[in-house]
Amino acid sequence: MKALLIKLTLQALTDQESRKRLMVIIMIPVMAVFLIMTLLVYILTSPFSFLTGFFLSGEERAAMREFKDSYGSTVRIISDDLDWGVGRYPMPMKGRITSDYGDRIHPVTGRLRHHNGIDIASGVQEQIIAIAPGQVVEVGINPREYGQYVLIRNETDADGVFYTFYAHLAKVYVLPDQEVFQGSIIGLEGGGPDDPIPGNSTGRHLHFEIRERASARSHADPYYWLFESAGDFMDSGEEEMI
Numbered sequence: 001m002k003a004l005l006i007k008l009t010l011q012a013l014t015d016q017e018s019r020k021r022l023m024v025i026i027m028i029p030v031m032a033v034f035l036i037m038t039l040l041v042y043i044l045t046s047p048f049s050f051l052t053g054f055f056l057s058g059e060e061r062a063a064m065r066e067f068k069d070s071y072g073s074t075v076r077i078i079s080d081d082l083d084w085g086v087g088r089y090p091m092p093m094k095g096r097i098t099s100d101y102g103d104r105i106h107p108v109t110g111r112l113r114h115h116n117g118i119d120i121a122s123g124v125q126e127q128i129i130a131i132a133p134g135q136v137v138e139v140g141i142n143p144r145e146y147g148q149y150v151l152i153r154n155e156t157d158a159d160g161v162f163y164t165f166y167a168h169l170a171k172v173y174v175l176p177d178q179e180v181f182q183g184s185i186i187g188l189e190g191g192g193p194d195d196p197i198p199g200n201s202t203g204r205h206l207h208f209e210i211r212e213r214a215s216a217r218s219h220a221d222p223y224y225w226l227f228e229s230a231g232d233f234m235d236s237g238e239e240e241m242i
Helices: 002-014 016-045 048-055 058-071
Strands: 096-099 102-105 112-115 118-121 127-129 134-142 147-156 160-167 169-172 184-189 206-211
Touching: 134 160, 147 169, 147 184
Parallel strands: none
Antiparallel strands: 096 118, 102 112, 118 206, 127 184, 134 147, 147 160, 160 206, 169 184
């Protein structure tokens, strides 16, 4: 069998037309492998938005295009106006904490449910900042729950890599893959009835989460990041937001 293949190959090499066909047969799989490898390299080296773009709805794509047309790649910076508590990081927004981390009675459904973050309300459409330097992982819209939101991958010497999640934003000032600094203004407080895409909210506020990983299930208590320890920072006189 081996000798027959060698003989046929030699015969093919002696015939010009056969040589052309043989070259085509050889080049087709070679080119296919090359194209596949090139595509894989492009995907692996492309920004995260290349991958997430496939999963965006038409509404989300339109919002992203509108933002790019309005702001380009601008990051707004707060220089000396950070609201520090007693912890390692500044508050993501000026205001009062109206809902704590942990189990609570959901203000809308009336059912017991775990609250994965804290809610902060200002009474006005306050600016929201990145609490630590990092890179924007996701900018999205969840009309049924979080409204407009931003997820940032942060990295610091003190805590390594962690993620911060900001939800119920009236406006978003960052793009996926954009670098942010501590104090970069990433959006404006939303969630009110007059705000665009408020999500499932009883009033204007910021829903803020600390996550150990990008997954929503990896949430941690923000008090241990914003304050030295969980303490009496809850203003019991304020109406609870979600």
